[in-house]
Amino acid sequence: MTDYGANGIGFMDGEYMEMKDLRIPVTDMGFQLADMCYDAVHIKDGKFFRLDDHLDRFAEMIDKRRFTTLGFDRDAIAAVSHGCVARIGLKDAFLMLIATRGVPASAKKDLRTCQNRLIAWATPYHAIVTDEEMEKGCDLIIAETIRIPLSSVDPTVKNFGRLDFVGALFEAYDKGADYAVLLDSEGCVTEGRGWNIFALRQGVLLTPDSGVLEGITRKTVIELSGALNVEARLARITAQELKTADEVFLSSTAGGIMPVKSIDDTNIGDGGPGPVTLRLQDLYWKLHDNPDFNTPVNYEAAQA
Ligand SMILES: Cc1ncc(COP(=O)(O)O)c(C=O)c1O
Secondary structure, three states: OOOOOOOOEEEEOOEEEEHHHOOOOOOOHHHHOOOEEEEEEEEEOOEEEOHHHHHHHHHHHHHHOOOOOOOOOHHHHHHHHHHHHHHHOOOOEEEEEEEEOOOOOOOOOOHHHOOOEEEEEEEEOOOOOOHHHHHHOEEEEEEEEEOOOOOOOOOOOOOOOOHHHHHHHHHHHHOOOOEEEEEOOOOEEOOEOOEEEEEEEOOEEEEEOOOOOOOHHHHHHHHHHHHOOOEEEEEOOEHHHHHOOOEEEEEEOOOEEEEEEEEOOEEOOOOOOOHHHHHHHHHHHHHOOOOOOEEEOOHHHHHO
16 A cells, blocks of 8 residues: 655654654554654745744744754754655655654653654645535535543644544544534534635634644634635534535635535535635645745755
């Protein structure tokens, strides 16, 4: 079976390497406890999109996770980001930045004795939905599995502790869908594996106000909605409100703005991407050419 990242270039423990050589010890608490955080950035036409926002968010996550022994500051992480993308040498790429707790010094597994680890890799650009779903829309279910409460795990720190998403996805597969959105314990919409969600109702664009990752694409959509004269609002959204919305779409660095065509077998709008979704998609990709939002990749970093 081909690994989707087989052609990637990685970085770990101070070295660049081929993706196949990127291996963490099974004793790393990032594996054993999902004690890690990550960010994902995309590169289009040789330029990172909103790199500063991603680096700021990643630095905040590292602080929140108390990864004090990482040994890479924001500038060093930026250099590794350029280093990975330059080495893969592609104009359209995807970059993962991961910090793990690392391996504890003794069997007591005192987390304060770990040497935190920075891992990064660049792969060819990919979306999390297929080309057909991007064009026609995705089928979504509202899962019975509840999102891990934010009082247990802070969802603003992107992490791989995702068994709630796994349970929800198998609910979706069992119902013939490929995507699941999770509710919180009060029955309000949160997010899914790898994306935030938006609902257009009565001309207002709504997205969950809490219990979610504060996505960079979500932020971009909110900023762009002004250009369309569409009000965007952070809100509590019930399952019923989501299902009866005029338009629904997902937002993620891995795909941008991705239309939803049905929820729990009920068509959204006409059962295809709605006009506001399509206009936002267009503005989103055009924004990538704006120098205020992009950073050219230093391809010469491959020589360093
Ligand atoms: C749980 C979750 N929510 C939302 C998002 C979207 O965030 P962004 O727009 O920054 O890619 C992601 C991205 O991977 C995610 O994992």
